[in-house]
Amino acid sequence: MKFRSVFDIIGPVMIGPSSSHTAGAARIGRVARNLFDREPKWAHISFYGSFAKTYKGHGTDVAIVGGLLDFDTFDERIKESLDIARKKKMKITFREEEAVPEHPNTAKITVGDEDGELELVGISIGGGKIEIVELNGFKLRLSGHNPAILVVHDDRFGAIASVSNILAKHQINIGQMEVSRKEKGKMALMTIEVDQNLEDQVIDEITALPNITQVARIVD
């Protein structure tokens, strides 16, 4: 089941005009911001499908930048996000892509600064719900049917066990888990699908563990 909570249907509280093209876009931008873990200096945003055709009318551009500025879907500042980004000297470019995506509402965001960059692809599946389908070229093979988190960590012994210990302590069952790395001993990724929604406290505890760089909810 893609939609698990009644608040996926009655909600979110948001700035209009579109749950998929405004609220969903803000959420995709915010995941990029959370995974990058700091305010980026620049962002390239590519829109595909319906996003490419209608982003101006729906404020998709404004919303996605609002997300990059860490604004939630109901934050009134979303409306002025392009101005706010300009004042912060955040450099932003938009592209309307011709390629036909698998999902009609697809955005690719690349963010960066002098210390690094991050690229992700997100889709907005309706009612403000989103899924992250790709990160830094890694395809995230998620069913989308369960809540999921993404953990970026150092490729060290015990890192995976420490995360699963926290989940066990909170009585959260892991449905599916995938671990991948680019190079031995360097950056590694865990994608974990769980059976229950994760409270902020669980995310905070995982973030505080040694060898863990970033944690983000990718399916809520």
Added chain:
Amino acid sequence: MFRNVAELIELADSKQKKISTLMIEQEMEVTGKSREQIIHQMGVNLDVMEQAVEKGLQGVRSVSGLTGGDAVLLQNYIESGNALSGGLLLDAVSKAVATNEVNAAMGTICATPTAGSAGVVPGTLFALQNKLKPNRDQKIEFLFTAGAFGFVVANNASISGAAGGCQAEVGSASGMAAAAIVEMAGGTPAQSAEAMAITLKNMLGLVCDPVAGLVEVPCVKRNAMGAANAMVAADMALAGITSRIPCDEVIDAMYKIGQTMPSALRETAQGGLAATPTGRELEAKIFGLPLNKK
């Protein structure tokens, strides 16, 4: 856990519980949150809906200038006493319009199930206030019942205009509202399902063709008719009328129609009303160049 409308009705009948109660219990199970937390969260959404209606009834205008002010016109007309289709019905229509006018003006709303279809559920709910005199808890229950039916549609079909057209957005919202109206008016769970089926049947095939890609034309007026459709279908179900096609099969038909709908009619602003001469003219006025010529 219920996966479709038939299971939902079966659960309600066998446990002798309201649909809103079942939705709250399922939410507790899925999220691990307490009943109080869940009801409180829905209360916050209810407050946002009420504020949006109030704001819209004071008169708002969108940035593009395409929409705004119609909710006020309708309220004035109701007060004149000349309304033909009934004060309650038009009040629901006016409050649905108010919500969507606020949405179009980038105001704060609660998506039900989406932003583009956010007017129907609160429009009907707040119009029933004077007639049925619900207390706060009953208004919150209305939203849980609407949510239960929306939950089934979202998981078995779609609530996205880009995926399934307007039938998936305003169509779903109207069906959700009709089912909730029936429960609030004292109807049975089975009658709620009939109301949802009757409503959705009359929204099948509705395309998503927003002029200039804006959630304004025809979205605001589709919410108006969505609210009217929900009210009438609820009355029909309460009168004892049933749908020959079961609710789950109507939902499935909606899904299949959405899948075969051309992309030009699924929120791309390339077909339907968006592609009419006036639609294109408005688009050019707002964005300088029509989107299809860029």
